Amino acid sequence: MAEQSAVTGGAGRIPTVVADRVDIVYRVNGTGVGRGSATAALNRILRGKKAEQASGVRKVHAVRSVSFTAYRGEAIGLIGTNGSGKSTLLKAVAGLLPVEHGRIYTDGQPSLLGVNAALMNDLTGERNVYLGGLAMGMSREQVRERYQEIVDFSGINEKGDFITLPMRTYSSGMAARLRFSIAAAKDHDVLMIDEALATGDRSFQKRSESRIRELRKSAGTVFLVSHNNKSIRDTCDRVLWLERGELRMDGPTEEVLREYEKFTGGGGKG
Numbered sequence: 001m002a003e004q005s006a007v008t009g010g011a012g013r014i015p016t017v018v019a020d021r022v023d024i025v026y027r028v029n030g031t032g033v034g035r036g037s038a039t040a041a042l043n044r045i046l047r048g049k050k051a052e053q054a055s056g057v058r059k060v061h062a063v064r065s066v067s068f069t070a071y072r073g074e075a076i077g078l079i080g081t082n083g084s085g086k087s088t089l090l091k092a093v094a095g096l097l098p099v100e101h102g103r104i105y106t107d108g109q110p111s112l113l114g115v116n117a118a119l120m121n122d123l124t125g126e127r128n129v130y131l132g133g134l135a136m137g138m139s140r141e142q143v144r145e146r147y148q149e150i151v152d153f154s155g156i157n158e159k160g161d162f163i164t165l166p167m168r169t170y171s172s173g174m175a176a177r178l179r180f181s182i183a184a185a186k187d188h189d190v191l192m193i194d195e196a197l198a199t200g201d202r203s204f205q206k207r208s209e210s211r212i213r214e215l216r217k218s219a220g221t222v223f224l225v226s227h228n229n230k231s232i233r234d235t236c237d238r239v240l241w242l243e244r245g246e247l248r249m250d251g252p253t254e255e256v257l258r259e260y261e262k263f264t265g266g267g268g269k270g
């Protein structure tokens, strides 16, 4: 199914991301060393000499021969159990991780909006709006114009003047909302969102979903990683299901979620 979808393009549809048999391998240095650390000590106790001998580089094969083509105007959900390779795949599409084998072609610069997007905890929300806007390539003037819109969208100030407080004082949901609002202020060719909606409350999720629909209309492609099947259902028309790094299914949201829910035992929130 994966290969099929990578090559079949509907007439008139414009591809934005093409992944062609992509493999991604992490190399972890120094496994088995680090004598001083508590975990290394625990390892030695539990595994004896073996752990000490196992120094050097270990490989983690996180994504295995994944192929797909994404088109303009699509919202694509990425699902799979923990550690199945979803975030890794998005990072590679954003150009933040090299591929081991295969190729990724993108139209323009995809923007990755992760829960760990590089905002500074010690700076105020306000400074982070500027920082994030500039990091996305907006001018200071453009950020100034959009500032109020971004703050209103995030709803950060609904419970007091939080935007002038450092981000470390925000709850994880508030921080995720601000990140989403900053990223959503710009029209993206390809916007990739890693779980940002999961932490928002229902009213924020509704706003985010409608903004995602707008982004799609302005000819963008949106990828959404989520463990919340309801967010995926409400936002995406197509779903890629990764399991142990392999693309298990690629198809219409309902079809894929039905199989996925069978696999996880009806799991997933919502």
Ligand SMILES: Nc1ncnc2c1ncn2[C@@H]1O[C@H](COP(=O)(O)OP(=O)(O)OP(=O)(O)O)[C@@H](O)[C@H]1O
Pocket (backbone or CB within 6 Å): 026, 027, 028, 060, 061, 062, 080, 081, 082, 083, 084, 085, 086, 087, 088, 089
């Ligand atoms: N920096 C890293 N170094 C080594 N291995 C990593 C690294 N990041 C992720 N991995 C491994 O790669 C695999 C895929 O991880 P990834 O974070 O992409 O999964 P995921 O599907 O996004 O998981 P989750 O749903 O838990 O967020 C896992 O086996 C993980 O342990």
